Amino acid sequence: MPKRVDHDARRGEIARAALRLCVREGLASVTIGRVAAEASISKGLVQHYFPTKEALLQLAATMQRRDIESAVAAAVHLDEPPRTALRQVLLALVNLGTEQILAGHAFLASTAANPQLHRLYREGSSAATAAVARLVTEACGSAVAAEAEARILLGVAGALADARMLGEISHSAAVEILDLQLSRLIADSAS
Amino acid sequence: MPKRVDHDARRGEIARAALRLCVREGLASVTIGRVAAEASISKGLVQHYFPTKEALLQLAATMQRRDIESAVAAAVHLDEPPRTALRQVLLALVNLGTEQILAGHAFLASTAANPQLHRLYREGSSAATAAVARLVTEACGSAVAAEAEARILLGVAGALADARMLGEISHSAAVEILDLQLSRLIADSAS
DNA sequence: TCGTTTACAATACGTTCGTATTGTAAACAT
DNA sequence: ATGTTTACAATACGAACGTATTGTAAACGA
Numbered sequence: 001m002p003k004r005v006d007h008d009a010r011r012g013e014i015a016r017a018a019l020r021l022c023v024r025e026g027l028a029s030v031t032i033g034r035v036a037a038e039a040s041i042s043k044g045l046v047q048h049y050f051p052t053k054e055a056l057l058q059l060a061a062t063m064q065r066r067d068i069e070s071a072v073a074a075a076v077h078l079d080e081p082p083r084t085a086l087r088q089v090l091l092a093l094v095n096l097g098t099e100q101i102l103a104g105h106a107f108l109a110s111t112a113a114n115p116q117l118h119r120l121y122r123e124g125s126s127a128a129t130a131a132v133a134r135l136v137t138e139a140c141g142s143a144v145a146a147e148a149e150a151r152i153l154l155g156v157a158g159a160l161a162d163a164r165m166l167g168e169i170s171h172s173a174a175v176e177i178l179d180l181q182l183s184r185l186i187a188d189s190a191s
Numbered sequence: 192m193p194k195r196v197d198h199d200a201r202r203g204e205i206a207r208a209a210l211r212l213c214v215r216e217g218l219a220s221v222t223i224g225r226v227a228a229e230a231s232i233s234k235g236l237v238q239h240y241f242p243t244k245e246a247l248l249q250l251a252a253t254m255q256r257r258d259i260e261s262a263v264a265a266a267v268h269l270d271e272p273p274r275t276a277l278r279q280v281l282l283a284l285v286n287l288g289t290e291q292i293l294a295g296h297a298f299l300a301s302t303a304a305n306p307q308l309h310r311l312y313r314e315g316s317s318a319a320t321a322a323v324a325r326l327v328t329e330a331c332g333s334a335v336a337a338e339a340e341a342r343i344l345l346g347v348a349g350a351l352a353d354a355r356m357l358g359e360i361s362h363s364a365a366v367e368i369l370d371l372q373l374s375r376l377i378a379d380s381a382s
Numbered sequence: 383t384c385g386t387t388t389a390c391a392a393t394a395c396g397t398t399c400g401t402a403t404t405g406t407a408a409a410c411a412t
Numbered sequence: 413a414t415g416t417t418t419a420c421a422a423t424a425c426g427a428a429c430g431t432a433t434t435g436t437a438a439a440c441g442a
Binding site for chain 1: 214217218220293294296299300301309312313316317320336339340342343345349350356360375
């Protein structure tokens with residue numbers, strides 16, 4: 001009934017409904033109609049805010065990345081020493097919900113067919129590696145190969161998150177494995 | 192026109208066509224009709240070999256896992272010492288083609304919606320971890336936490352494969368990073 | 383030899399997809 | 413006051429989906 005609506009916020013709501021659907025029933029079941037139902041709006045309104053389905057998926061993927069970034073940002077308390085911040089960042093990744101992990105895999109798999117998604121994920125991955133590499137340098141000095149160590153740590157965190165999602169390992173087991181690797185890089189990796 | 196046909200082989204061909212499509216254009220574009228066209232057969236023949244689309248995807252996922260297993264098996268020469276075999280296994284994973292990696296992510300993302308796929312991937316992941324853990328024990332003795340180290344190594348290998356697929360790092364950079372981690376576990380990790 | 387089975391194609395069917403079009407009522411600009 | 417936007421719903425539409433049904437010709441068992 002009213003008029004002016006926050007356009008970006010509405011788009012965000014719709015994209016978030018798409019993400020929920022993707023996680024719950026797979027990317028293949030994300031259709032305009034299902035998204036509209038999930039968001040409790042009409043099919044026509046989805047079209048009003050997104051010219052095409054691809055644009056909707058693009059925003060959903062972007063928001064999924066942003067969700068991860070803000071989960072990481074929320075986990076690191078700024079006044080901690082670098083070694084603690086590094087651990088907190090990796091722990092945040094391990095603790096990601098099933099939602100973020102599943103959606104991430106789904107979009108990553110679409111990378112081959114969608115150059116825009118490819119760029120999004122490539123840049124996101126590079127940025128994450130660079131950020132972790134900086135923390136590694138701060139925590140360990142410049143004697144270590146920071147980028148290589150960052151890739152190792154991010155790989156371990158990702159694999160632990162996957163294993164946790166699949167129900168293979170418990171949260172505490174994941175933390176132990178992460179700390180095992182961290183203890184190789186820096187002494188005193190206690191929380 | 193003739194009669195007796197190797198049923199399993201035919202099913203394999205069709206599933207492989209589905210995999211190619213999945214890699215090239217994403218899981219969402221894997222439809223009965225497209226698979227039939229990719230395999231150069233009629234839509235009806237796909238139905239003749241698979242009662243349902245889900246059965247087709249199930250076999251495709253199973254074959255994708257088998258492909259990875261045989262790539263790994265082909266990479267390890269049996270008479271090598273364990274430390275060399277371990278490195279060869281991980282290198283084989285890093286060197287996986289874009290196809291296997293992308294399809295793996297796509298199926299893993301369908302895990303939430305498909306309990307059968309969930310079991311397939313959970314069991315596959317556990318088996319891989321156990322196999323690598325055994326190699327770790329053989330190579331380093333029982334003083335190390337073999338399963339934890341196996342998860343770390345598999346995580347690193349997977350992340351390197353992903354980074355290579357996205358075009359972030361070169362093959363040689365990936366090998367260097369893998370060897371960096373391996374050198375922590377065992378002395379003399381040279382090829 | 384003849385009926386059954388099998389490999390495969392063709393097509394029909396109801397559903398659902400993405401998109402286009404149209405309608406309506408509320409807010410704004412003038 | 414009025415005409416243009418804007419938020420939203422409804423529906424129409426052709427294409428493509430998964431599946432069911434039917435047809436045909438070749439190989440087999442009897």
